[in-house]
Amino acid sequence: MALTYELIKECKQSGARLGKIHTARGVIETPIFMPVGTQATVKTMTPEELKDIKSQIILSNTYHLYLRPGHELVKKAGGLHRFMNWDKPILTDSGGFQVFSLGDLRKISEEGVEFRSHLDGSKHFISPEKAVEIQNALGSDIMMVFDECAPYPADREYVKNSLERTTRWAKRCKDAHKNIENQSLFGIIQGGMYGDLRKQSAEELLELDFPGYAVGGLSVGEPKPLMYEVLEYTTPFMPKNKPRYLMGVGSPDCLIEGVIRGIDMFDCVLPTRIARNGTAMTSHGKVVIKNAKHTEDFTGLDPECDCYTCKNYSKAYLRHLFKANEVLGLRLMSHHNLYFLLKLMEEIRQAIKEDRLLDYRKNFFVKYGYDV
Numbered sequence: 214m215a216l217t218y219e220l221i222k223e224c225k226q227s228g229a230r231l232g233k234i235h236t237a238r239g240v241i242e243t244p245i246f247m248p249v250g251t252q253a254t255v256k257t258m259t260p261e262e263l264k265d266i267k268s269q270i271i272l273s274n275t276y277h278l279y280l281r282p283g284h285e286l287v288k289k290a291g292g293l294h295r296f297m298n299w300d301k302p303i304l305t306d307s308g309g310f311q312v313f314s315l316g317d318l319r320k321i322s323e324e325g326v327e328f329r330s331h332l333d334g335s336k337h338f339i340s341p342e343k344a345v346e347i348q349n350a351l352g353s354d355i356m357m358v359f360d361e362c363a364p365y366p367a368d369r370e371y372v373k374n375s376l377e378r379t380t381r382w383a384k385r386c387k388d389a390h391k392n393i394e395n396q397s398l399f400g401i402i403q404g405g406m407y408g409d410l411r412k413q414s415a416e417e418l419l420e421l422d423f424p425g426y427a428v429g430g431l432s433v434g435e436p437k438p439l440m441y442e443v444l445e446y447t448t449p450f451m452p453k454n455k456p457r458y459l460m461g462v463g464s465p466d467c468l469i470e471g472v473i474r475g476i477d478m479f480d481c482v483l484p485t486r487i488a489r490n491g492t493a494m495t496s497h498g499k500v501v502i503k504n505a506k507h508t509e510d511f512t513g514l515d516p517e518c519d520c521y522t523c524k525n526y527s528k529a530y531l532r533h534l535f536k537a538n539e540v541l542g543l544r545l546m547s548h549h550n551l552y553f554l555l556k557l558m559e560e561i562r563q564a565i566k567e568d569r570l571l572d573y574r575k576n577f578f579v580k581y582g583y584d585v
């Protein structure tokens with residue numbers, strides 16, 4: 214079955230919306246946060262634990278899985294869902310961003326991108342057609358077109374040429390993605406920080422009629438207010454009846470601000486990455502567990518969280534695990550951070566239902582310690 218989006222409700226106070234994405238592997242309630250499982254695993258978490266915290270969909274990466282273990286091997290294993298024992302939806306990023314941010318010595322041409330692997334320096338070439346072939350082998354439910362995420366900052370002429378090539382690549386991806394049942398290909402809007410170029414990219418890609426669209430080229434080091442401004446300008450050009458995905462975001466404030474500006478889907482390595490460094494996102498802001506002040510703090514990580522970690526372990530114990538380099542510390546902190554963001558999205562969905570999203574934002578920001 215082809216992926217469809219059901220618009221349930223538009224928020225009266227903002228651009229936020231409540232929706233459902235219907236896929237062959239189940240329904241995804243939006244707005245949604247997607248835990249990142251770059252190399253076919255959401256680091257330290259089992260699929261059962263991900264289900265326990267109500268993960269509806271996870272993200273994996275074409276670039277990484279192509280380099281290791283190889284998409285042909287994953288295909289032989291029965292596809293990515295079978296390989297990693299995850300039977301819910303998977304979205305794969307196309308490798309465009311990773312090639313530019315991780316690969317080395319990359320050479321870009323109309324044909325595609327030549328780059329050296331960040332693993333062993335071996336030379337590789339990925340074209341739009343190859344990116345589709347890899348994602349088809351992986352069997353992800355949502356595939357992304359092969360695009361160029363323009364660097365930040367970048368001059369207008371570069372961004373314009375880059376977005377026009379990304380549109381040509383998107384067409385090639387669409388042509389290569391024929392008759393692939395149960396795998397939907399999303400377009401990615403580029404245009405850097407230039408409003409008129411964002412409009413041009415959106416209009417060109419809408420002509421290709423993808424079942425969903427992402428906003429790319431953001432969360433690349435630009436100030437948050439600039440990201441919000443570009444979003445504000447871009448989402449109105451995106452179809453109302455299709456999912457809108459903001460790539461690489463993120464932090465609690467950006468998730469709320471993104472939803473308010475009409476975004477339905479988010480992904481970011483942030484919650485799991487900072488967890489492994491010992492930082493927790495809690496209802497009252499960040500907690501850096503290795504801080505000495507937690508040495509004899511026998512209370513839970515977050516008094517308002519009912520996750521497994523917060524119900525069963527103290528800050529003192531978590532601090533001990535991190536000081537002792539115990540793997541359990543990474544697992545418990547990752548569990549909490551993912552639970553925290555997934556619960557935030559659930560509370561945002563509820564606030565949209567009850568037309569109180571802006572009040573929710575204000576209360577959350579005050580408690581978390583953000584500037585209101």
Ligand SMILES: CC1(C)O[C@H]2[C@@H](O1)[C@@]1(COC(C)(C)O1)O[C@@H]2CNc1nc2cc3nc(N)[nH]c(=O)c3cc2[nH]1
Binds near residue numbers: 306361362460
């Ligand atoms: C690469 C890694 C680990 O993911 C984080 C983090 O580093 C980093 C690197 O620069 C900072 C901001 C410091 O954070 O930004 C990543 C999260 N931002 C992001 N992910 C994206 C993925 C994308 N994929 C595609 N196909 N196209 C895009 O335009 C695109 C844009 C994106 N923006």
Ligand SMILES: [Zn+2]
Binds near residue numbers: 549552
């Ligand atoms: Zn918790």
